[in-house]
Amino acid sequence: MKAFISLDKTEILSRYKPINEHTHKGIQGHALLIGGSYGKIGAMTLASKACLKTGCGLVTVFLPRCGYRILQISNPEVMVLTDIAVKYISKIIFNFVPQAIGIGPGIGQDIETHTAIHRFIKTNTVPLVIDADGLNIMAQNKEWLTFLPKKTIFTPHQKELERLIGKWDSEEDKFERTIAFSKQNSLIVVMKGAPTYIIDGDTIYKNTTGNAALATAGTGDVLTGMITSLLAQSYEPIDAAIIGVYLHGLTADIALPEMGYQAFIASDIVDNIGKAYLSLEK
Numbered sequence: 001m002k003a004f005i006s007l008d009k010t011e012i013l014s015r016y017k018p019i020n021e022h023t024h025k026g027i028q029g030h031a032l033l034i035g036g037s038y039g040k041i042g043a044m045t046l047a048s049k050a051c052l053k054t055g056c057g058l059v060t061v062f063l064p065r066c067g068y069r070i071l072q073i074s075n076p077e078v079m080v081l082t083d084i085a086v087k088y089i090s091k092i093i094f095n096f097v098p099q100a101i102g103i104g105p106g107i108g109q110d111i112e113t114h115t116a117i118h119r120f121i122k123t124n125t126v127p128l129v130i131d132a133d134g135l136n137i138m139a140q141n142k143e144w145l146t147f148l149p150k151k152t153i154f155t156p157h158q159k160e161l162e163r164l165i166g167k168w169d170s171e172e173d174k175f176e177r178t179i180a181f182s183k184q185n186s187l188i189v190v191m192k193g194a195p196t197y198i199i200d201g202d203t204i205y206k207n208t209t210g211n212a213a214l215a216t217a218g219t220g221d222v223l224t225g226m227i228t229s230l231l232a233q234s235y236e237p238i239d240a241a242i243i244g245v246y247l248h249g250l251t252a253d254i255a256l257p258e259m260g261y262q263a264f265i266a267s268d269i270v271d272n273i274g275k276a277y278l279s280l281e282k
Contacts, residue, residue: 226247
């Protein structure tokens with residue numbers, strides 16, 4: 001396998017920008033998260049809370065109407081826009097310019113959602129993170145990849161990656177296919193797993209944080225919120241992906257001695273983001 005850059009604390013600190021003490025919410029970035037469907041609104045509550053906790057000044061969520069009350073009650077700091085459809089995303093309309101957009105958590109694969117995503121990406125120029133069923137919809141419509149802004153961040157788990165690049169017959173083949181996919185489409189691929197790798201063309205980064213506690217529902221939704229938050233705070237896409245993945249894993253390392261593997265859930269990542277940031281500044 002090709003050589004990789006190990007993501008340790010030194011590497012992260014070379015990219016990390018401490019908060020300016022004179023900042024305000026208007027210059028801390030405004031992120032938009034698009035997703036959710038009936039029964040999967042939790043994905044958006046997790047992603048949006050993680051987005052705020054990672055330092056974004058403002059977070060707006062766009063989801064189906066059935067998610068309105070859930071989001072407003074569970075995350076009072078988040079602003080909410082709703083689709084005209086009740087149970088799924090059918091038409092993506094918003095009236096502001098965010099600094100970054102994350103799309104896909106809990107979004108489902110309704111045919112109208114396919115159409116909505118197609119219309120959205122044809123006109124969108126804002127830095128983008130795509131996850132979950134957003135990736136599965138892209139995998140079924142690979143000709144849409146040409147519409148994406150350069151250095152759009154994909155965050156697939158192994159099965160989603162396979163749908164995008166095809167079946168591989170060895171680890172080496174998987175990396176070669178992912179590198180080719182990244183180069184051909186000018187994308188950054190966060191290859192989720194143990195460990196997580198980040199592929200930006202020919203450059204491979206290997207994350208050094210995280211443990212088996214992260215193997216639980218919703219952790220990917222949290223990661224999408226974290227990376228989108230960093231992107232909205234004016235980090236370069238590769239730095240947003242690297243710092244997001246590192247902090248995400250670090251929360252599980254911090255929580256493990258107190259919680260063990262089994263009791264750790266995705267909400268615990270969100271609860272430990274502050275401690276992860278503080279450990280960078282020690």
